Amino acid sequence: MSPARRTESLSREVVVTAAIELLDEHGERGFTFKLLTERLRTGAGAIYWHVANKEELVRLCADRILGDALAAAGPEQDLRSLALAVYDALDRHSWAARHVIVLPSLPSALHLLDRIGTLLTGTPLPAERRFLVATAIFNYVVSVTAQDVVRVATVDTSAGRDALLAEYAKSWESLDAQTFPFLTGAAADLREHDDRDQFVAGLDLLLDGLRHQSGGGQPVQG
Template sequence: MATRTRRSQRRTEALSRERIVEAAVELLDAAGEGGLTFRALTERLATGPGAIYWHVANKSELLDAATDAVVAAALAIEPAESPDAPRGKIRAVALGLFDAIDEHPWLATQLATQLSRSPWGSVTPRIFESIGRQVGAVGVPEGSQFTATSALVHYILGAAGQNAANGRVLGPDVDRGDFLDAVSKAWEELDPDDYPFTRSVADQMREHDDREQFLAGIDLVLAGITALHLPNGQASAPPAT
């Protein structure tokens, strides 16, 4: 009996929580939240459910852990600009999350769920800390840092989530350039009296780059924060894209 217990413990130890979470991310990427079941997980890991339950209590905990692991990896990316420049770090954090949400189709929904359902969990504080420290380093007064950080976080997650949703709607068989060209032509044919602005930017929409446009939005938010909270709008110019 003691020998059987020791063998069971060794198998449980060999199957780490990290490996379980890694396999969960793989299942989520392949089949979405509906495809993440403990049965599928045991098959992928070639183990029994008891070994998994030793580390993870239920699917909700597993989803939280998978989300946290992906976010932690995204936030670990170092900026290409000077590591001492807070604006560069904010941009690096934003791009890390943008690319993670684009790569993992399930992530945007899980982030929205965690921000509203369990803001005390690990994911929300991790994101707020990464942005908030740099907001403080930019020079935003302490009493305004929560609002400024919230504005950046909401823009990052909202814009990144919408970009990822656009890609999923189009599907892998649709050429992005052809799609944007078709939309641009449709905009150009709108009634000039009702849609003068939309017609005027049709060419810009056709040629835009999603990541560059996303970063331009970060710079706009930072410019507004700087103008509102720093004396004479003092701040370094945004790094070149």
């Protein structure tokens, strides 16, 4: 017996919310309109009334994820808190990262870049450096998660992240120690590291560099 049809009205917001749930469960590759119609208990035509195709829907979902992160961070957050809010959102919804990484076209990505640039105007950083610094921070924040997603997507991930890192660490340990002294010594760190700690380390380097470029005047909040 087919599931009962939904009786409440269908809106774009409802469609996007259901799609995000399915994207989190199945990833972008596993997400289909068939799954979506089953989740919403409606026909494909009702969904196509609100979105043109899967590509548009996934972009809307990614925009929602990023927009919610910006809203949660609040307009008064400092650069470090803003960056961490975005990282955590993209880490929870990793499928969204690649849709944000390209030169900003999603409305929320534009808001993120604008928020970063606006926060920089409150520092002693020279005006002519703001574009370069703002885009560097933006690219770092959205690229780290996207890079992890691409790396994981290229291998068999059935065993999970820990098994993948263990495999990489084993390959580092097998390298010649004289040729690769750092990598062979860091194999254990690779196996055991926390991705968020790694992100924070890079972020702090960026913000420390920003403080230096600002001449050590008004501090960048960290």
